Amino acid sequence: MRIIWYEIRKLLDWKIISLVLLISVLFFELFLSFDFDHFPNGRPKGDTFKVTKQMIDQYGTEMNEKEFQDFKETYQKEVDKAGDYLQSRDDFVEAGVTTYEQFKSMADGKEKLNELHNDIMFDKGIDVFWELQSRESIMESYERKKEDFFKDTAHIHNSAWKQDIVKGSSLNAILPHFVYENYNNLITMFAILIILTVMIVVGRVFITDQQNYALHLQYTTHIGRKLFKKKVIASMLTAFVITSVYIGVFLLLYAGNDPQAFLQSSLRSFDAHTIHWLDMSFLQYIYLTIMAVYLLAFVAAAIAMFLSRAVNQYISLIGAQVPIAVVLILLISEYLVSNLFGIAYPMYMTIGTYAGLLVLGVAILITRWRKERKMDIK
Amino acid sequence: MIRKQELLKLTKTPTIPLLIIFFAALNVVIVMSNTHLKKDLSVLTNLVETYGYEINEDMMKQFGNDYQEKVKWVNKIAPGDDKTYKHPSELLSDDTVRRENTLSDSEKQKLLKYGVIEQYHRTAQNIDDFYKNIDLDSSAESIIKMHGFTGSAADEVRDQYQTLDGRLDELIDNGEHKNLFFKGSLYEMHSFLFRYIGMALIFELMILVVLITAAVTNYEFEHRTALVTYTARRGRKLIIDKLIAATIANGVVMFALIGVTLSAFFLTYDYSGLWNVPISSYFNAEMPLPYISWWNLSFIEYVAIFVLLMMVSQLLFMGISFMLSVFLKNTYLVFFAFVILLGLGILLPSFAPMSSQLVFWLYYNPFAFILNPHLWLMGNGPFTIYANYEIVTISVWVFLLGLGVSYSIYRFHRQQLQ
Numbered sequence: 001m002r003i004i005w006y007e008i009r010k011l012l013d014w015k016i017i018s019l020v021l022l023i024s025v026l027f028f029e030l031f032l033s034f035d036f037d038h039f040p041n042g043r044p045k046g047d048t049f050k051v052t053k054q055m056i057d058q059y060g061t062e063m064n065e066k067e068f069q070d071f072k073e074t075y076q077k078e079v080d081k082a083g084d085y086l087q088s089r090d091d092f093v094e095a096g097v098t099t100y101e102q103f104k105s106m107a108d109g110k111e112k113l114n115e116l117h118n119d120i121m122f123d124k125g126i127d128v129f130w131e132l133q134s135r136e137s138i139m140e141s142y143e144r145k146k147e148d149f150f151k152d153t154a155h156i157h158n159s160a161w162k163q164d165i166v167k168g169s170s171l172n173a174i175l176p177h178f179v180y181e182n183y184n185n186l187i188t189m190f191a192i193l194i195i196l197t198v199m200i201v202v203g204r205v206f207i208t209d210q211q212n213y214a215l216h217l218q219y220t221t222h223i224g225r226k227l228f229k230k231k232v233i234a235s236m237l238t239a240f241v242i243t244s245v246y247i248g249v250f251l252l253l254y255a256g257n258d259p260q261a262f263l264q265s266s267l268r269s270f271d272a273h274t275i276h277w278l279d280m281s282f283l284q285y286i287y288l289t290i291m292a293v294y295l296l297a298f299v300a301a302a303i304a305m306f307l308s309r310a311v312n313q314y315i316s317l318i319g320a321q322v323p324i325a326v327v328l329i330l331l332i333s334e335y336l337v338s339n340l341f342g343i344a345y346p347m348y349m350t351i352g353t354y355a356g357l358l359v360l361g362v363a364i365l366i367t368r369w370r371k372e373r374k375m376d377i378k
Numbered sequence: 379m380i381r382k383q384e385l386l387k388l389t390k391t392p393t394i395p396l397l398i399i400f401f402a403a404l405n406v407v408i409v410m411s412n413t414h415l416k417k418d419l420s421v422l423t424n425l426v427e428t429y430g431y432e433i434n435e436d437m438m439k440q441f442g443n444d445y446q447e448k449v450k451w452v453n454k455i456a457p458g459d460d461k462t463y464k465h466p467s468e469l470l471s472d473d474t475v476r477r478e479n480t481l482s483d484s485e486k487q488k489l490l491k492y493g494v495i496e497q498y499h500r501t502a503q504n505i506d507d508f509y510k511n512i513d514l515d516s517s518a519e520s521i522i523k524m525h526g527f528t529g530s531a532a533d534e535v536r537d538q539y540q541t542l543d544g545r546l547d548e549l550i551d552n553g554e555h556k557n558l559f560f561k562g563s564l565y566e567m568h569s570f571l572f573r574y575i576g577m578a579l580i581f582e583l584m585i586l587v588v589l590i591t592a593a594v595t596n597y598e599f600e601h602r603t604a605l606v607t608y609t610a611r612r613g614r615k616l617i618i619d620k621l622i623a624a625t626i627a628n629g630v631v632m633f634a635l636i637g638v639t640l641s642a643f644f645l646t647y648d649y650s651g652l653w654n655v656p657i658s659s660y661f662n663a664e665m666p667l668p669y670i671s672w673w674n675l676s677f678i679e680y681v682a683i684f685v686l687l688m689m690v691s692q693l694l695f696m697g698i699s700f701m702l703s704v705f706l707k708n709t710y711l712v713f714f715a716f717v718i719l720l721g722l723g724i725l726l727p728s729f730a731p732m733s734s735q736l737v738f739w740l741y742y743n744p745f746a747f748i749l750n751p752h753l754w755l756m757g758n759g760p761f762t763i764y765a766n767y768e769i770v771t772i773s774v775w776v777f778l779l780g781l782g783v784s785y786s787i788y789r790f791h792r793q794q795l796q
Binding site: 015019022023026027029030200203204211213311313314315316317318319320322323326 | 390391393394396397400404585589592593596600602708709710711713714715717718721722724725
């Protein structure tokens with residue numbers, strides 16, 4: 001145990017930790033801060049966010065046909081409110097615009113009216129008008145949910161699967177597509193950051209000792225070559241700690257995006273742009289992706305460890321890690337984390353890739369251990 | 379002799395050659411990702427073969443006559459007699475024809491081809507009107523609004539667009555815009571080559587250059603031979619040999635990777651007959667504002683200067699990693715220290731307030747320099763709009779890094795070897 005603890009301390013050397021932290025901060029600023037700072041991004045997304053949260057309060061995670069009628073009625077009431085507002089403004093009454101219908105069609109071409117229109121939408125930014133826009137697009141996508149679903153799944157020839165989904169109620173789920181996409185972007189970029197960090201930190205596990213000729217000493221002691229196994233455990237624990245810390249930070253920051261209301265909604269909402277093979281709630285999807293990130297971190301650690309032992313120069317270590325990192329990043333942003341189990345890729349491909357990566361990770365460590373047991377120490 | 383030995387040290391591990399092969403393969407994959415455009419692109423190559431690339435009255439007359447022939451053919455194959463089609467696209471977008479499916483496959487192919495020719499013909503006709511209506515003042519205003527410039531920064535943008543306006547007049551006088559080229563708004567070949575492939579090349583070369591420079595410079599420390607080599611007669615002067623060896627190795631790597639990538643590109647996409655087309659041709663335009671280069675450059679000249687700038691910026695990165703190596707003495711650390719510098723350089727301009735001209739000054743750094751390679755020498759980027767942006771960035775940093783490298787050599791001669 002004590003040796004494992006020493007090895008972990010060696011891996012988490014303060015110089016490397018500060019290096020990794022600096023890289024993480026820069027990475028955060030370049031690729032992550034936007035999705036935290038600007039969510040929901042602009043109007044009417046912010047208004048849709050507000051309206052859908054109200055809907056969940058009222059209707060629960062799904063909106064059935066009856067509740068949809070109620071939603072329409074609320075829409076009419078809002079339209080009346082907008083009309084009241086228009087009538088309360090002299091400039092609009094003068095221009096002959098007193099109802100929401102007239103307001104919507106007023107801005108075509110006429111400059112004077114255009115200015116009035118912009119006054120409400122942009123200069124003053126009156127909430128009710130933006131919310132009406134959101135409600136309209138919600139109604140539209142709710143009414144088109146089945147068509148949209150068939151359009152999105154046009155390339156899949158499994159009508160039984162499609163019929164099951166259409167008959168079920170998950171298409172009624174309330175989850176704006178940009179909430180899902182925001183999470184998807186963030187977890188993808190975090191996964192990449194975690195993989196890179198693990199590779200940087202764990203990549204040093206053998207090569208530093210080798211560079212110091214410490215391995216010669218270590219392998220002739222009582223514990224001897226079993227140290228390899230201890231180092232494997234230490235590396236895996238380090239990978240686990242790094243991943244947990246980053247995921248923890250991520251979840252804390254992500255809570256600031258206020259997704260709590262949507263956690264129980266199914267991903268197959270009427271507003272979904274990405275369809276998934278599995279019927280998951282948003283929360284289940286979050287669990288699933290986090291598990292995927294842990295898995296990838298362990299695989300990355302295994303590969304980094306193997307390389308760290310197999311090469312004997314820093315240049316070779318980085319040189320070997322670069323292509324692996326490039327491939328992993330491409331896979332992560334294609335289907336290993338981004339849109340995990342989405343229908344853009346067949347399900348067996350995702351499972352197959354994960355299984356393959358796991359087998360690869362385990363296999364290289366086992367073969368290396370076998371070799372380690374009887375190899376010459378130069 | 380010593381330099382040769384220094385170079386040989388690089389070949390002790392297969393890392394660098396393997397990385398080059400990996401990157402070359404990656405680039406070939408990127409190059410191939412647009413092969414579905416080849417058929418459409420060949421339509422333009424054929425047009426240029428027939429009419430030449432210059433658009434003038436004679437050419438347009440001939441082009442127009444031939445085009446009318448094509449429209450006649452379109453009407454001939456059109457199923458209904460009651461309707462005349464003025465353009466191939468009208469038949470292509472006619473839903474009843476598509477539904478009845480009366481055209482044979484070869485006719486459909488030909489029709490699609492004529493649809494592409496129509497695009498070129500139409501665009502060629504509209505060029506003069508379009509350039510008459512370009513209003514750079516309003517472009518400046520919309521850019522100011524988009525990026526949120528205020529105060530003197532906003533004035534600077536306006537000033538620069540005034541200068542660009544002068545160049546635009548000159549460009550129109552030269553007739554640089556009136557030349558046939560692959561239609562940028564459809565195929566985005568300029569972005570494809572100079573942005574995506576260019577960026578891939580720049581970052582791949584950056585990785586290679588940093589690794590090679592650091593590995594050559596740190597070799598003695600990483601192999602515990604420093605105490606022997608640096609105390610010999612030649613001693614610490616070796617650092618200069620190492621610098622030269624690194625330059626040679628980097629040069630070879632650059633030629634290899636750029637050579638393979640560009641060969642793959644030009645063997646895949648046929649640019650014959652287009653080498654001398656000005657880069658500011660209207661057909662090259664991808665955004666509402668067409669590309670306006672600060673100088674009258676042909677496509678091949680632009681490629682040459684692009685490669686040159688790419689290589690010089692890599693030399694800057696070599697200088698930076700050499701300095702880092704002298705002080706850190708560890709390839710692993712140098713690599714990631716460089717990554718941190720890269721991130722800082724990219725982020726640096728965003729720390730400046732949008733109201734001061736500082737925001738433009740901060741773009742004069744080698745890391746911001748490589749972010750928009752497709753806009754090099756162009757007046758299109760709001761932050762790098764200056765005509766001399768490239769030359770100033772390069773000269774200032776060659777000078778600064780020259781000083782830095784000399785200082786690190788001076789330091790190296792005196793520093794502790796432990």
